[in-house]
Every structure is written in structure tokens, then in C-alpha cells.
Ligand SMILES: Nc1ncnc2c1ncn2[C@@H]1O[C@H](COP(=O)(O)OP(=O)(O)OP(=O)(O)O)[C@@H](O)[C@H]1O
């Protein structure tokens with residue numbers, strides 16, 4: 335129940351810049367997800383917020399208090415570690431009770447809270463076991479119970495659902511989200527799984543190589559990616575990125591085997607480009623296949639059925655292929671040439687050198 | 694696909710298993726036989742009134758154990774009661790175990806958890822230290838004790854020997870403890886910090902219970918070393934009152950041409966009892982090694 339603010343925070347390990355100049359403000363009771371590829375500094379961020387690592391540069395605030403030099407025990411954060419980090423010599427019960435015992439709560443209250451948390455996470459039948467006797471998913475839920483039971487001001491979750499089966503994961507997602515809203519705990523959540531990020535978060539922070547790429551609501555990040563990295567990272571199958579050259583005099587993009595006409599209103603936005611190398615971005619689900627007046631023609635390479643949709647891989651020329659999503663049942667014999675429409679209102683244009691979104 | 698000949702595979706598996714059992718017997722059981730025979734002989738002799746042909750015990754008696762309740766005179770020499778010497782041995786061994794556990798525990802934690810310049814050099818150096826047997830240091834230690842005024846000072850000298858003994862055991866102990874601390878992931882210690890522990894509480898409630906087997910091992914080795922110490926005490930202690938049992942037993946053998954084998958056997962058996970007790974107490978701890986609770990460590 336506090337506002338967490340990172341002010342130009344960096345963490346270097348020798349020459350490795352694990353986190354590089356990150357500024358972020360997480361509102362009271364907000365659910366923010368850190369999303370990014372392996373090694374981009376997500377865990378390091380959480381450990382700095384928890385107070386385990388001291389930032390190399392920058393300050394961290396809880397509400398308006400500077401907590402940069404406050405030890406972890408005085409921050410009242412709950413954390414689920416990526417490795418679970420259960421205490422191997424304690425039973426599940428003792429593990430969950432541990433933060434409460436440190437706080438010296440009365441025994442009866444501890445007992446009530448532990449059983450409540452265990453029940454919520456469906457581990458109440460495992461209370462007498464040692465962590466070594468649990469499956470990965472069960473251990474993960476014990477770690478979650480231990481983080482929740484102390485009713486922290488800030489909840490830090492490092493991939494807390496990665497080891498659960500699909501069904502349990504959906505249940506836990508909903509349960510976690512409900513609990514978080516109910517208790518209004520400020521939550522910072524780390525995941526690789528963009529579906530999880532999309533469905534749970536108020537806002538998403540997309541990171542790469544220690545730097546923040548974009549901060550926004552799931553919708554914003556999906557609809558208006560601020561650069562090529564975000565565009566390619568969010569969405570499955572990922573956005574098609576087609577390398578083109580810009581012909582300013584005619585205001586068209588010269589792409590492999592087709593030309594894409596741009597509206598004159600875009601001229602101004604494109605004038606900030608660093609070179610004529612531009613990248614045309616369009617999501618597979620926005621491409622229309624087999625239309626009357628196509629923007630481009632392409633040859634069908636592969637058709638992969640995916641339940642209610644099919645994913646079609648198409649070749650624009652020898653080197654460039656793109657993916658499109660069509661409704662199941664669409665007749666598309668491989669090898670056949672088909673017409674594509676790329677709707678103007680759905681395309682993105684990125685700077686080929688800097689990767690920045692221009693449109 | 695050709696059908697596999699399972700009967701041949703089965704035969705091979707059976708042969709391998711038989712071979713494994715044979716190897717285990719050859720390595721573990723065969724060498725144990727003479728050792729057990731020796732112990733059995735020791736026990737038998739300690740309770741027998743006469744030994745024929747030097748090994749075959751005859752008749753039952755408790756007379757060999759008379760050193761427990763009376764002084765012994767043999768030839769010209771008189772041996773005082775064994776109990777003060779027992780206390781000396783216990784003092785030496787327990788003291789050594791205590792010092793070694795404390796220092797090795799702290800040193801091991803530092804070597805495992807803290808970054809400081811010259812850490813790996815220091816670890817190599819520590820291992821090299823362990824290569825010196827105490828006999829090599831005898832003369833140097835003699836000079837040192839003399840300069841410190843600890844030579845031939847009874848209780849003080851015994852304490853001095855304890856410190857020397859501990860110093861000899863600490864390098865290996867620190868090395869063992871480092872291994873135990875290494876096996877605890879950082880995440881577990883961090884989790885304790887996040888859960889509200891100070892650095893010290895985290896150490897006491899989470900780290901310490903996990904390295905207890907290490908402490909048991911180190912304490913056991915140190916205790917055994919202190920209990921079995923002979924050459925240092927024999928050289929430095931001049932006052933018979935402060936001798937430990939090892940010297941007492943040496944005197945039983947060394948003093949006269951005539952040796953009372955029954956008495957010697959009983960005394961030796963008595964000498965072995967505390968080590969067995971100490972081992973039995975620490976063994977349960979030694980085997981209590983925890984696994985699991987952390988991804989990747991199972
Ligand atoms: N203690 C450390 N010493 C040196 N480098 C480190 C240390 N901890 C992390 N790093 C480096 O910092 C970078 C970020 O690591 P971090 O653990 O934060 O990544 P992550 O985003 O959590 O990745 P993953 O999704 O795989 O868990 C990595 O390049 C990593 O190698």
C-alpha cells in the first residue's frame with residue numbers, strides 16, 4: 335500500500351550493466367509487470383526494490399521516503415524468488431509462518447493466517463512436509479503463501495507461476511489478481527509470458543538489456559509499440575517487420591516485390607528519420623489474404639492450423655517471408671500466389687537505424 | 694528392426710550386479726574383518742584374567758579395570774588415579790573442538806560469502822598450512838612456549854597445547870565449513886532478510902541450522918585430534934598431574950619390560966569410550982543434510 339518510485343536507478347556488476355538508468359513510478363495498489371527476455375535485468379530490479387542490492391546509481395522511494403539505504407527487513411516487502419528459496423530445514427507450515435514469527439505475532443494468530451494462506455493456495459494438505467518432498471509447482475505455491483501471509487506493502491513476484499500446469503496457472507492468475515485488488519497491494523510482477531502480462535497487469539514495463547523500452551497499459555504496448563524491440567516482443571505470432579526504403583519524392587515505401595503508398599499527412603512524421611531505411615510493421619492478424627485489390631502479392635509457403643485460426647507463412651520474395659492469420663477453413667493451397675491487403679490504419683513505420691517508431 | 698535378445702541383456706545385468714556386490718565386499722568388508730577382530734580381542738582381553746599365547750583370553754575378571762577405582766603400582770612406579778587424567782583429556786579435546794568450531798565457522802562463512810582481495814590466494818595458503826604435521830613444528834613450538842613462559846606450567850601448558858592443537862585443525866575445518874556455506878544458495882539467505890530478519894537473525898535461524906552437519910563434522914574431527922594428542926603433551930608437559938590419558942597409556946607400556954596386557958587392554962578400551970560416545974552424539978547431526986526447496990538444487 336505504498337507508491338514505489340525508482341529515480342534513474344542503475345546497477346552494474348563490474349562491466350555488466352544489469353539495470354541501466356531506469357525511472358519508474360508504480361502507483362499505490364497498482365499491478366505492474368516487468369516483461370523482457372532472459373538476462374534483461376528483471377530480477378536485479380526486484381532485488382533492488384527489496385533492498386538486497388544497493389543501486390550503483392539513483393534513488394528508490396516508497397511513498398516519499400527515500401529507502402535506498404534502508405535494509406530489507408524494514409521495508410515490509412513480500413517476495414517470491416525465481417528459485418522459490420524455501421527454507422529446506424523447515425516444514426511447509428514453518429516456512430509460511432516464518433515471517434510472522436519474526437514479527438512476533440501471537441501463536442493463535444499465526445496459526446490462523448498460515449492455514450488461511452495455505453487453503454487459498456491449495457497446499458493445506460502439505461503443511462507437515464519438508465520442501466524437498468514437494469513438486470516444483472507445490473514449492474512455488476508455498477513461496478507465494480510465505481510472501482502473501484505477512485500482508486506486505488509491496489509484493490515482488492519473480493515468475494511465480496512458471497512451474498504450474500496450465501489449469502492451475504489460470505486459476506492462480508485469477509486468484510492472485512483478485513487478492514491483489516482486494517488487499518490493494520502494490521505489486522511488481524516479473525514474467526516471460528506475455529499472455530500473463532497482458533491479462534493481469536494495469537501497466538507493463540518492457541525491458542531489454544537493462545533499459546526500459548516502453549511503459550504503458552497492455553493495450554498501449556500492443557497497439558502503439560514505441561520501437562522495433564517492443565513490436566517484435568509483444569504478440570504471437572510476432573509482428574511482421576519488412577525492411578523497405580523510402581522514396582521521399584513519391585512518398586512511397588519500396589518493399590520487397592511491392593510498393594506501399596503512404597498518405598501525404600505522414601511526410602512530416604517521417605522527416606525525423608535518420609535515413610531512408612525504414613521498417614514497415616504489420617501484425618499477422620491485420621493482414622487480409624485473397625483480396626480483390628491487393629497491396630502486394632505473395633506465394634503461400636506453409637499453412638499451420640491453430641484451432642480456430644490458421645497461421646499462413648507467405649514469401650514476398652526469395653529472402654523475405656511474412657506471417658498472416660486467417661480464419662480456419664480458408665482454402666490456401668501451398669505454392670499458390672495470393673493477394674494481400676495491408677490496411678493503412680494498422681501499419682507501423684519504424685526507423686531502420688534507431689528502431690524508433692515514426693508512425 | 695531386429696528383435697533385441699533380452700535374455701542376454703538380463704544375464705549381463707545380473708553379472709554386473711554380482712560383480713558390484715563382490716567389489717563392495719572386497720573393498721568394505723574384507724579390510725574391516727581384522728579391525729573388528731582386533732577390537733573383539735581387546736574387549737575379550739579387558740575382561741579376562743589370563744591370556745595364553747599372547748592372544749587367547751581365559752577366565753572372566755574385573756580386576757583389569759582396577760585403575761578406575763584405585764591407584765596402581767607396578768614395579769617401582771606408582772600410577773595415580775586415572776580420573777584427573779581423564780578430565781585433562783576431556784578438557785583438551787572439548788576445548789579444541791570448541792575453538793575449532795567457532796573459528797572455522799566464522800572463517801568458513803567469510804571465505805564463502807564475502808568478497809575481499811586475495812581470497813583465493815588465502816584459500817590455497819590455508820590448504821598448504823594443513824600439510825604440516827605437528828611433529829615438524831615441535832621445536833619451533835617448544836621455543837615459542839618457552840618464550841611465552843608456558844613450558845612446564847601445568848594447566849597453562851595444557852591450555853597452550855589446546856590452542857596449538859586448535860590452530861592445527863582450523864585450516865581444514867574452515868575449508869570444510871566453507872563447503873557447507875557454499876551449498877546454501879544466496880536466495881535462501883535473501884529470503885530470510887526479506888522476511889524480516891537482520892543479517893544475524895538470518896544467520897542464526899536459517900544458515901546455522903543448514904550448516905549444523907558441517908559443525909558436527911568439524912567438531913568431531915577436532916575432538917578426536919585433541920583426544921588422541923600425544924606428542925605435544927608428552928613433550929611440553931612436565932608435571933604428571935596434568936597428563937592426559939594418552940600419556941598414561943604410553944607409560945603403561947613403556948615403563949617396564951613386564952606389561953600387564955589385561956590392564957593395558959582395559960585402559961585402552963576405556964580410552965576409546967568417549968570417542969564412541971561423542972561420535973554417536975554427533976552422527977545424527979552429520980547425516981542430517983537437507984536438500985530441496987530451491988529450484989535447481991534437488
Ligand atoms: N551477481 C551478479 N554478478 C554479475 N552479473 C550479474 C549478477 N546478477 C545478475 N547479473 C547479470 O545481470 C544481468 C541481468 O540479470 P537478471 O538476473 O536481472 O536477469 P533477468 O531479467 O531476471 O533474467 P531471467 O529472466 O533469465 O531471470 C544478466 O546479464 C546477468 O548475467
Ligand SMILES: [Mg+2]
Nearest residue numbers: 376377416492
Ligand atoms: Mg530473473
